Amino acid sequence: MRVFANLLQSLLYAPQRLVKQAYLVEFIRNTPDPDRGYALSALTGELPIQGVKAGLIRQIAYERCDSVLFDLSYDFVGDLAETVALIWPQNDNLYAEISVSEIITKLKTVSRIDARIVLKQWLDQMPEAQRWALLKLLTGGLRVGVSARMVRLALAQAYQTDVNDIEQIWPLIEPPYAELFNWLEGSADKPDAAGRAVFRPMMLAHPLLEPEIERLDFTSFQAEWKWDGARIQLVSGTDGVRLFSRSGDDISSTFPEIAKPLSWKGVIDGELLAGTPDQLGSFQQLQLRLNRKKPSSKLMSENPVFVRVYDILIDGDSDLRDNSLEHRRALLEAQMKSGLNVAYLDLSEILAEASFANLQIWREQCRAGGLIEGVMLKHKTSSYQAGRIKGSWYKWKRAPLTADLVILYAQRGHGRRSSFFSDFTLGAWAEDSKTDNKTGTQTGTKTGTKTGTATLLPVAKAYSGFSDDELKMLDKFVREHIVQKFGPVREVEKTLVVEIAFDSVQRSKRHKSGIATRFPRFKAIRWDKPANEANSVSDLIAMIDI
Amino acid sequence: MIDTSWLKISKPGLYVPPAYAHIDPVRAVDTAIITHGHADHARAGHGHVIATPETLAIMSARYGANFAAQQTALPYNQQLMLGDVNVKLIPAGHVLGSAQIVLEYANTKIIAAGDYKRRSDPTCRPFQVEHCDVFITEATFGLPVFAHPEPETQIKKLLEVQHLFPERSIIIGAYSLGKAQRLIALLREAGYDETIFIHGAMKKLCELYISFGIELGSLQTTPIGKIDNQQISLAGKFILAPPSAMGTKWAQRLSDPLVVSASGWMQVRQRAKQGGVELPLVISDHADWNDILRTIKEVNASEIWVTHGREDALIHACSQMGLSAKALSLIGYEDESE
Secondary structure, three states: OHHHHHHHHHHHHOOOHHHHHHHHHHHHHHOOOOHHHHHHHHHHOOOOOOOOOHHHHHHHHHHHOOHHHHHHHHHHHOOHHHHHHHHOOOOHHHOOOOOHHHHHHHHHHOOHHHHHHHHHHHHHHOOHHHHHHHHHHHHOOOOOOOOHHHHHHHHHHHOOOOHHHHHHHHHHOOOOOHHHHHHHOOOOOOOOOOOOOOOOOOEEOEEOOHHHHHHOOHHHEEEEEEEOOEEEEEEEEOOEEEEEEOOOOEOHHHOOOOOOOOOOOEEEEEEEEEEEOOEEOOHHHHHHHOOOOOOOHHHHHHOOEEEEEEEEEEEOOEEOOOOOHHHHHHHHHHHHHOOOOOOOEEEOOOOOOOOHHHHHHHHHHHHOOOOEEEEEEEEOOOOOOOEEOOOOEEEEEOOOEEEEEEEEEEEEEOHHHEOOEEEEEEEEEOHHHHHHHHOOOOOOOOOOOOOOOOOEEEEEEEOOOOOHHHHHHHHHHHHHOEEEEEOOEEEEOOOOEEEEEEOEEEEOOOOOOOEEEEOOEEEEEEOOOOHHHOOEHHHHHOOOOO | OOOOOOOEEEOOEEEEHHHOEEEOOOOOOOEEEOOOOOOOOOOOOOOEEEEOHHHHHHHHHHHOOOOOOEEEEOOOOOEEEEOOEEEEEEEOOOOOOOEEEEEEEOOEEEEEOOOOOOOOOOOOOOOOOOOOOEEEEEEOOOOOOOOOOOHHHHHHHHHHHHHHOOOOOEEEEOOOOOHHHHHHHHHHHOOOOOOEEEOHHHHHHHHHHHHOOOOOOOEEEOOHHHHHOOOOOOOOOEEEEOHHHOOOHHHHOOOOOEEEEEOHHHHOHHHHHHOOOOEEEOOOOOOOHHHHHHHHHHHOOOEEEEEEEOHHHHHHHHHHOOOEEEEOOOOOOOHHHO
């Protein structure tokens, strides 16, 4: 655990990617199996144990220290693992070195009740840095700025091999990745995915930036709508049909009407959408189905889904990923009429000739109806490669909506932002109050419904889009304008207006305002703007698409 | 029966009516008793300042000799009658010249400790424990997550990093008054005797420490011109700079700088991460949680007042110890400058 804890700390503080990768390479080269595989699986988010619930860790902490002091500490530190690691009573006499594999093996076999005892024992035996690493490991989400991709790059670097080979076999291997290391060290053959229903790494798109638009040779690109759904991969193998999310999670059980046997074998890429090909549903409807491990038949019949297919990676025995998009498209169109000709699959249409003028028109059309997120541009000769490849695929999202809202509540953030007030609840004026405000009789500190004249209703929660400097200023504003405390939440004087960008507005029964905004983020802090000039709820309702 | 009615909270800070004096006022007043020289406690523009000779020298170095019309140097453990109040200053162990203010009036003894620490510090007199009726404490690190390690262990880390990256300049962010001189003295104690480079803003205060007999060894103001002309390389050297200079052009001129920060906040990893720190050192000039609690027990006061920091936790802990405690909620003291 000592080596792993050192690695995590080094990764956390290393400012540059290359430095992080160098630490990983060193770790991979010098750590014995199976410790290194298990440690890497923690970094790629594939740890083969069920994590320990935050609630359990909190309970254990309560048993060891005063609960009031613990809660105040947690509120300040903003990270459960770190709080417990720091607050846990240290006893140098109990120190023992416990390996990562020992921890994994033990947790695989013990019961829930025993896990609690074992965990306390480990915490007693470890110094602070190791306690932190252990708790990070068990609660998941290490947040040390390392992606699964970076781990694979480090593996490639450590063994002087092509990272694409590692990407391709990754879905086939499981922690502690003995097959991978055996192959890398030359004592076994390369694991083979052929015919098996496993995830193949997805190709991703770069956002299209304004300066690039002008340089783009539109004639070599194919244009499609960017549908507002969830990206999926459908794999039909000898061992069945599976559906994978963008990140490679198996979501077959969530959508049994899609992940059902198919005589065709291969891999296709597409967008999972709510409704039927003729009658598209909104992303909000799709959300009712996402995150449901096992949907009821009622939910399924009321909220049907289908897949709009746009690419084919493998067709039968032939791996098409090295072929051009044009070639893959021709094969896909043919299969959609034969092997893939089923009601829940539908072909993504190719838009007319891509051009700068057309792009502008399409982008305007996206907003109408709200089911299209933007336009995709894919290079006709591009092969299908894992990750974001320069010059191959572009996405051009429709312009976001914006509104001026007032900060109502603030809460401390987590992780990098712990101890800063960085999570904000934002409000718009309720109807009756808007008119009153315009008479100019209202001052800054209006709250709630008491007066019946000036009411701000929450419409968004935002915690991104500001710079570190702006965060400091926002934090200062909150600290100096606190009106009331509700646990960790601070109500502030209703004086600060912020311009918020968001993707769309939806009806919501859960909120008093009757609406919810999707992916709200800060665009600008309007220190100059008085609160009574902020937008009203009805301004936002007018932005609802469907 | 103790009487505390003669100590009040006013806008500028703590006020002692029978002495007509404020303690560490955050705005200009007629008479101010100053605990120590940090800018948020020692401001310019008061009519009359009472402080230790060291603190007066620090204020004079910062604000010019005329920072107050009248200045009264009160050495440690000497009595001064101010109005009807008996005033005494005793060491607080925070920085050079830092003092606890002992006030006696109406058969009640109140100590305003100011900022203080209990760990060893070669650059200032150690904290002096004195019994009192009311102890006014800070709570900068008033949470049980703060358990500062011995500073020597942190200096060891610093020397290890220097050994590991001989080609990088090691730039250490540290407050110009107190922390910087303490780090230099700790490095000297650990046997490091090469020249240590300092940011220009620290020069005056380092010289002041030396004039009070604190040994800091060979120091040199960072010769930026010579770095630009490549006449000198600071690879493998220690450079001390105030935290405010860390992100500036000044720091970018150094070759492949390795950013170190020395502060009690460094214990919280995400805090260190926020500051872009590559090597966090937990070295604090404030008492940690256990030291605050120990001090509260040792001074044997019947009432504890908490000025600034994490008051809630400390008050809770006091009540569990059977002590009556309350928050004064003084504003204007920045715990970030630790």
